[in-house]
Structures are given as structure tokens and as C-alpha cells.
Amino acid sequence: MELSAEVRLLCDEVRRFIREEVDPRSRWIEENDAMPEDLLRKAREIGLFGLTVPQEYGGSGLDLAGKCAIEEEMGKTNYGFATVIGNHTGISTAGIVALGDDRQKRKFLPRMATGEWIGSFALTEPQAGSDPAALRTTAVKKGDRYVLNGEKIYITNAGLAHVFTVMAVTDKAQGVKGISAFIVERDFPGFSVGRNELKMGMHGCSTAPLAFNDCEVPAENLLGPEGMGYVQALKTLTAGRVTVSARCCGMMDKLIAQCVDYMKVRTQGGRKLAEYQGLQWMLADMSVARDAARLLTGRAIDALMRGERGTMEASTAKLFSTEALAKVVDCAVQIHGGMGYMREAGIETVYRDSRIVRIYEGTSEIQRNIIAGLLLKDD
Ligand SMILES: Cc1cc2nc3c(=O)[nH]c(=O)nc-3n(C[C@H](O)[C@H](O)[C@H](O)COP(=O)(O)OP(=O)(O)OC[C@H]3O[C@@H](n4cnc5c(N)ncnc54)[C@H](O)[C@@H]3O)c2cc1C
Incomplete structure (x- = not known):
């Protein structure tokens, strides 16, 4: 591009x-x-x-x-x-x-x-992960404010953030059309951020729960019209999936470069690793996976930049790139042998970090549901 x-x-x-x-x-x-x-x-x-x-x-x-x-x-x-x-x-x-x-x-x-104010996006709740329509956090209008009650979990940047985009139910009878988005500021009464989770990877980035106990949010902090929260969240997540995909391409680039360097210097059995065809083919497959991921990411970017919905393109790119990264990082550990398992090489960190991309912003299973749903949709 x-x-x-x-x-x-x-x-x-x-x-x-x-x-x-x-x-x-x-x-x-x-x-x-x-x-x-x-x-x-x-x-x-x-x-x-x-x-x-x-x-x-x-x-x-x-x-x-x-x-x-x-x-x-x-x-x-x-x-x-x-x-x-x-x-x-x-x-x-x-x-x-x-x-x-x-x-x-x-x-x-x-x-x-x-960066004086860091942002955070809060959709997920204990009973509403892959199914965000099951949200239970409520926002009830009282005069010039909304009163929020409920909880969110696994919220990225929560420990650092000042500005939280929060989805809450304003009209349960309307289903997903009764979900609205609010800007919640960290110092609002009734709002609190819990302790940082201890995670497999993504160290240094806070992930924490949020609690809303009669949290008063001025009506002027309603983001967009009432009932538009879910629609906006889906749009936001569609673009988010493409950016996750792009990051995976960068991660694969780095892993492949590390493997090339290592294969050229490490000698076993009197030959450089680079001379072993089994490893060469592994490296070739890593490169093909990375290139395909990049092409699918580019296609999704193009669709969204043309103003199209891009749902199919974004889900396809995210599914493919995140799963490609899983294979690439596994091969990178293998090519490095024991060194790949050691912290020193830095690949085990990527191995742990990369596990999240198949879970957040919609799991791989949810991407497959979206893709199949679109394929099977009646015209
Ligand atoms: C480190 C981290 C950071 C996160 N950051 C944020 C954030 O900033 N903001 C935010 O709002 N959320 C965030 N999340 C939440 C994340 O988006 C959810 O964890 C994710 O959507 C999955 O929801 P869940 O954990 O409830 O799993 P579940 O929905 O319980 O899924 C469990 C398993 O069931 C499968 N499954 C569920 N439903 C279906 C179905 N219909 N068909 C097939 N399979 C299905 C899933 O794919 C998964 O394999 C974060 C999560 C993590 C781990």
C-alpha cells in the first residue's frame, strides 16, 4: 500500500x-x-x-x-x-x-x-464477552445526568486512563438498540478501577475491572444519540480488528528477521542451520503466511477507507493474521531450539504476548461466525 x-x-x-x-x-x-x-x-x-x-x-x-x-x-x-x-x-x-x-x-x-488523558474502551462484562448484547450495566436518566450501575472486566489501559468510553443499557426493551455509549471520567463519583490483572503476557499494560455504583455521568457525556452505542462499538471493533492484523504483520516481520539472522550464524553438525532444508521450508512458510496476512490486511484497510462496512474483510484479516502469527511464533521458537525457550532470545515473550490476539477484539471463533454468517445470509 x-x-x-x-x-x-x-x-x-x-x-x-x-x-x-x-x-x-x-x-x-x-x-x-x-x-x-x-x-x-x-x-x-x-x-x-x-x-x-x-x-x-x-x-x-x-x-x-x-x-x-x-x-x-x-x-x-x-x-x-x-x-x-x-x-x-x-x-x-x-x-x-x-x-x-x-x-x-x-x-x-x-x-x-x-497523552495528558489516556483513553480506555469498556464493553466486556463478566457475562458479556463474545456476546456483548448480553450487557447488564445500566444507565438510567435522572434529570441532567445518567446513573450507571454495573461492572466491566478485562479493560485495557484501565489503570492509566482518565477517559473511558463505556457501553451501558439505556433501554432493555430495545435489545442492542438500547445500548448507549458514555464518556466516563476517572474522578466521577461512584466510579472505581480495580486491581490490575496478572496476565500471561502484555506485561506493562494495565488490564483491570471497572465498577459503577450509582456513578453519576452528566447527560452531556452521552456519546452520540441514545441507543447508538452498540452500533458504534461494532464499527470501532471492525477497524480495531484491522489494526490488530497490521500489528501481527509487524510481529511476524521481526520474528522472521530474527530467524534469518540465527540460521546464518548457528552451526550444528558442521553446517549452518540455514543449510538445512527442513528449516528453510519452515522459514518459507513463515514468509508466505506473513505476506498473505499483509495482503488481507491491506484489502480490509482499502474497504474501510472506501467507506464500506468492511466486516467480511476485517474479520478475514484478523482471523488469518492472528492464526498465522501463532504458527510463525511457534516456528520461530523451533528454529531457535533451546535458545527459543530462553528469555534471552526474547521469542518466548512474543510467544506469550501473541496469544491474546486470538482472543480480544473478537475471538477466532467469533470471526468465523461473522464470516460464515455473511456467506450464508439470505439476500
Ligand atoms: C488482556 C485482555 C484485554 C482486553 N481488553 C479489553 C478492553 O480493553 N475492552 C473490552 O471491552 N474488552 C477487553 N477484553 C475482553 C475481550 O474482548 C474478551 O475476553 C473476548 O471478547 C472474549 O470474551 P470472554 O473472555 O468472555 O470469553 P467467552 O465469550 O466466554 O468465550 C469463551 C470461548 O467460547 C467461544 N465462544 C463464545 N461464544 C461463541 C459462539 N457464539 N460461537 C462459537 N464460539 C463461541 C469463544 O470463542 C471462546 O473460545 C480484553 C481481554 C483480555 C484477555
Whole structure:
């Protein structure tokens, strides 16, 4: 895909930042399961939090193609850091950009662009994961406010965020058309963020539950019309799936490059690993999987950028890229032998980190349901 000169420059800047600032802290982030404040400060300084905020509100105004180009770069560094930025600039900003009124945009976007306020997107609940229509968090209008009650789980960036896009039921009788989106600020009375979960991977990026106990949200923080929350969440997640797919391509790029380097230096049985056909073929299959994932991601980006729904393209790209990454990372461990199992090589971290992409933003099974549902739909 042809990128603008501006996006190419931004990608260069992100590559430099990763090399000089993120990669040297990656081991610390991994071992401490925390994000260094000075790294976040530097990320703010170079404008990483504002990538997708429109320029009139202080951001870089990247479109989906630009955002995906950055995600590919981010896929080559610490996954927790990539997720803090990716979630903020993706699903956590998208709703306000798409549905926010003038006042909401002026209030939230400039501070989200600088990273002073970090965003978070809260849909999932204990009984509503793959089936978000089963939401139970309620929002009842009382005068000029809504009163929210309920809980959310597994919310990315929760520990760091100030601005939460929260889905809640405003009219149960209307089913999914009775779900609305709200902007909840961290200091609203009745709102609290629970303890960070201990996770398999994605270290350094907070994932925590949220609780709403008679949480009062001013009516002016309703995002879009009442009942539009679910529709907007689906749109946000469709684009989100494409960005996940793009990040997987970056992760595969890095793994393949690591394998090429290793195969050229490691000698066994008097020959370089690069001379063993079994490993060559493994490497070839990794490359084919990565290229196919990139093509499907590009197709999905094109569809969404043309203004189409892009549901089929986004789900196909996410399903294929996330499953391709699983195979590629497994082969990368295998090619490195015992070294692949050691922390030192960094591949075991990617092995754990990459497991999440088949679960969040819609599991692989849900992507298959969407694809089959569209194929079998009566015209
Ligand atoms: C680290 C992490 C970060 C996350 N971040 C966020 C966030 O920022 N915001 C947010 O709102 N959510 C977030 N989530 C939640 C995530 O989107 C859900 O975990 C995911 O949608 C799956 O829901 P679930 O965990 O309830 O699993 P379940 O829905 O209980 O699924 C369990 C299994 O059943 C399968 N299954 C369920 N329904 C069907 C079906 N109809 N057909 C076939 N198979 C089915 C699933 O594919 C899965 O294999 C995060 C999750 C994790 C782990």
C-alpha cells in the first residue's frame, strides 16, 4: 500500500523511538509488569498519543492506513507498550472522533492528543464477552445526568486512563438498540478501577475491572444519540480488528528477521542451520503466511477507507493474521531450539504476548461466525 510522505516520516520516527527508547526498557517492562513513567513522558513528547486525533484538535490526524502502518512498526517492539499506545489511539479515541459533539471533542481530544488523558474502551462484562448484547450495566436518566450501575472486566489501559468510553443499557426493551455509549471520567463519583490483572503476557499494560455504583455521568457525556452505542462499538471493533492484523504483520516481520539472522550464524553438525532444508521450508512458510496476512490486511484497510462496512474483510484479516502469527511464533521458537525457550532470545515473550490476539477484539471463533454468517445470509 502506498503511504504518504508524512506517514513514512512518522514511521521512521517511531522506528527510531523504538530502537532508542522502548527496546532498551523492554526487559524491565517485562519483568516488572509496569510501564516506566519516563517512557510515557517521551512518548507524549513525540506525539504518539495523538496519532489518530484530528489535526484541528492537536493530533496527527492519521487515517486507518496510517494507523496500520504505525501498528506494524509497533508490532516489532514491547507488546505492552504497543498496546498502551495502540488501544489509546485506536478503539479508545475512535468513538469520540466519530460520534463526539463539538463540546466533547474540544474537551477531550486535545488532552488525549497530548497523552495528558489516556483513553480506555469498556464493553466486556463478566457475562458479556463474545456476546456483548448480553450487557447488564445500566444507565438510567435522572434529570441532567445518567446513573450507571454495573461492572466491566478485562479493560485495557484501565489503570492509566482518565477517559473511558463505556457501553451501558439505556433501554432493555430495545435489545442492542438500547445500548448507549458514555464518556466516563476517572474522578466521577461512584466510579472505581480495580486491581490490575496478572496476565500471561502484555506485561506493562494495565488490564483491570471497572465498577459503577450509582456513578453519576452528566447527560452531556452521552456519546452520540441514545441507543447508538452498540452500533458504534461494532464499527470501532471492525477497524480495531484491522489494526490488530497490521500489528501481527509487524510481529511476524521481526520474528522472521530474527530467524534469518540465527540460521546464518548457528552451526550444528558442521553446517549452518540455514543449510538445512527442513528449516528453510519452515522459514518459507513463515514468509508466505506473513505476506498473505499483509495482503488481507491491506484489502480490509482499502474497504474501510472506501467507506464500506468492511466486516467480511476485517474479520478475514484478523482471523488469518492472528492464526498465522501463532504458527510463525511457534516456528520461530523451533528454529531457535533451546535458545527459543530462553528469555534471552526474547521469542518466548512474543510467544506469550501473541496469544491474546486470538482472543480480544473478537475471538477466532467469533470471526468465523461473522464470516460464515455473511456467506450464508439470505439476500
Ligand atoms: C488482556 C485482555 C484485554 C482486553 N481488553 C479489553 C478492553 O480493553 N475492552 C473490552 O471491552 N474488552 C477487553 N477484553 C475482553 C475481550 O474482548 C474478551 O475476553 C473476548 O471478547 C472474549 O470474551 P470472554 O473472555 O468472555 O470469553 P467467552 O465469550 O466466554 O468465550 C469463551 C470461548 O467460547 C467461544 N465462544 C463464545 N461464544 C461463541 C459462539 N457464539 N460461537 C462459537 N464460539 C463461541 C469463544 O470463542 C471462546 O473460545 C480484553 C481481554 C483480555 C484477555
